[in-house]
Amino acid sequence: MLIGTYAITPPFFAAPMAGVTDKAFRLVLRDHGCPLVYTEMISDKALTYGNRNTLALLDVIGEVEPVAVQLFGSEPETMAKAARLAVAAGASIIDLNMGCPVPKVVKNNEGASLLKDLPRAVAIADRVVAAVPVPVTVKMRAGWAAGRIIAPELAGRLVAVGVQAITVHGRTRDQFYAGQADWRVIRETVAQAAPVPVIGNGDVWEPADAVRMLAETGCAGVMIGRGCLGNPWIFSRLKARVTSGCLPPPPTPAERIRQALAHLERAVTLKGEERGVKEMRGHLAWYLKGMPGAARLRVRINQTRTFRAVVDILENYLPN
Ligand SMILES: Cc1cc2nc3c(=O)[nH]c(=O)nc-3n(C[C@H](O)[C@H](O)[C@H](O)COP(=O)(O)O)c2cc1C
Numbered sequence: 001m002l003i004g005t006y007a008i009t010p011p012f013f014a015a016p017m018a019g020v021t022d023k024a025f026r027l028v029l030r031d032h033g034c035p036l037v038y039t040e041m042i043s044d045k046a047l048t049y050g051n052r053n054t055l056a057l058l059d060v061i062g063e064v065e066p067v068a069v070q071l072f073g074s075e076p077e078t079m080a081k082a083a084r085l086a087v088a089a090g091a092s093i094i095d096l097n098m099g100c101p102v103p104k105v106v107k108n109n110e111g112a113s114l115l116k117d118l119p120r121a122v123a124i125a126d127r128v129v130a131a132v133p134v135p136v137t138v139k140m141r142a143g144w145a146a147g148r149i150i151a152p153e154l155a156g157r158l159v160a161v162g163v164q165a166i167t168v169h170g171r172t173r174d175q176f177y178a179g180q181a182d183w184r185v186i187r188e189t190v191a192q193a194a195p196v197p198v199i200g201n202g203d204v205w206e207p208a209d210a211v212r213m214l215a216e217t218g219c220a221g222v223m224i225g226r227g228c229l230g231n232p233w234i235f236s237r238l239k240a241r242v243t244s245g246c247l248p249p250p251p252t253p254a255e256r257i258r259q260a261l262a263h264l265e266r267a268v269t270l271k272g273e274e275r276g277v278k279e280m281r282g283h284l285a286w287y288l289k290g291m292p293g294a295a296r297l298r299v300r301i302n303q304t305r306t307f308r309a310v311v312d313i314l315e316n317y318l319p320n
Contacts, residue, residue, distance in 0.1 A: 001197050001220040003093060003165045004135035006066045008035045010242040011221035012210050012235060014228050015201060016041055016070040016095065016139070023059055024267040024276075025283065028259070030064055032232040033239040037067055041097050044073030044082035058089045066092035068137065072100060074109035076123045080131035087132045094132055096125060096163075098140040098154075101173045112173035115144045115154065122157050129162035139167040139201075139223075142185040145174040151185050156192040167199040167223055186217040199223050207238045207247055230286025232259070253291050257318050260287035261311060268307050277307055284310070293317075 001011040014021060014029050016038035021029075026037040039057055046054035060067040069091035073079045083094045098121055100111030107113075114121040129136045138158050143149040155166045168189045170181035181202025190198045197220035200213045205227040213222050228234050233251050241247045251259070263283060268276035284301055288294040297317060304310050 001165075001199075003036075003066070003137060003197065006036070006092065006135070008066075008221060010035065010239055011199075011214075012238045013037065013221065013223060014235070015223045015225035016068070016097075017225055019279075019282070020229065022057075022267075022270075022279070023063070024263060024270050026063060026067070027266055028232050028263050029228070029235065032234075032236040034228075034232070034235040036093075037063070038095060039067065039069045041070045041072045041100060042082070042086070044071050044075070044078045047071070047082040047085055048078055058086060058091075060090045063090075068093035068095045070095040070097055070139070071128075072097035072105065072110050073124070074114070074120065076120075076127035079124050080127040083128045083132045083136075087134055091134060093134055094128060094136045095167075096128060096136065096138045098138055099169055099173075101141070101176050106173070112141050112144065115141060115148075115150050115173065118150070118154055118157065121154060122161055125158050125163050126161040135164040136162065137165040137167065138163050139169070139199075141169050141171055141173055142182060143172050145172050148172070149185055152188040152192040155189045155196075155198070159193050159196045163196065165197045165199060165221075166193045167201055170200070170202040183213060183217050186213070186219050190218045190220075197221060201225065207234060207241055210234075210238055211241075230256070230260075230283065230289055254318055256287050256291070257314050260284055261314055263287075264307070264310060264314075273307050274305065277305055277310060280310075284314075 001008045013034050013036040018040040021040055029037050042057050069086040071082050097111055098114040105111040140151055142151045151168045168186045170183050170185050186200040199221040200217050200219035201223040204210045204224045210222040237248050264280050267280045281302055285298045300313055
């Protein structure tokens with residue numbers, strides 16, 4: 001799959017996830033062969049105001065390209081300004097969020113709310129495409145609600161103003177994360193967006209799901225969200241399957257603990273001990289999920305504030 005001049009091979013990669021795809025996790029994903037990574041979603045307004053926490057989300061220095069910076073907002077001019085700042089900070093691709101379902105975002109006409117205002121959605125894309133020299137992509141949900149499926153039509157209009165890839169999460173805004181993603185909408189969007197690549201998203205949990213999504217929808221790439229939490233191996237396993245035809249087994253408990261420790265160390269190095277340890281709690285719970293005694297381990301980790309103490313808990317758990 002090509003986005004501009006970037007070859008995304010194999011075409012399986014991680015979704016943007018707020019509170020999850022920070023720099024530490026992006027580096028872990030890269031180690032596992034994920035060929036494209038996204039930042040967490042970043043507010044155009046906060047970025048243009050120079051909000052310090054927001055600027056930290058934009059730190060892509062030293063990462064392997066391509067790194068897509070995802071922006072959300074409602075005003076074409078502010079989005080264009082934010083996009084220029086993101087490119088100056090090193091963004092390889094600008095991705096526009098047209099799918100976030102959270103009330104505090106949609107009430108500002110941002111995120112999924114743009115699915116109800118196509119002229120505004122197209123105007124934002126148009127301005128951003130004109131403002132930056134890098135590829136601009138859009139990630140959207142299928143529509144606002146059942147009976148109001150808009151992704152195929154919106155994709156066609158976005159392609160007409162120069163958007164270079166479209167991601168479709170096969171749920172409506174009203175579904176949030178409930179129910180099942182409807183992959184038929186992805187298939188319908190493929191037809192409307194041609195020749196621009198469509199990236200399918202929603203309910204890919206196992207390597208086999210990703211392969212099936214490509215076959216069933218004709219999409220050019222597959223974006224994996226919740227299926228890669230505590231599970232960056234999904235990318236290395238998919239890569240091995242594509243190159244050798246064989247799917248490696250899932251990681252052993254010892255491999256999971258070792259990866260958790262390496263991820264923790266990176267987070268602490270990048271964010272400092274207090275924040276690093278705290279913000280790793282979710283990731284550590286995901287790495288441990290399904291392992292014997294995981295619930296008890298999680299409780300102990302959540303009571304711990306120092307790097308050394310978390311390392312001790314995890315190392316003691318490791319089978320000898
Ligand atoms: C914790 C979390 C945070 C998310 N944050 C974002 C975000 O910042 N931007 C975005 O476009 N989608 C975000 N999403 C949606 C995912 O990118 C993806 O579209 C959704 O999870 C469906 O894919 P999945 O079934 O593979 O998880 C988030 C999802 C989760 C679970």
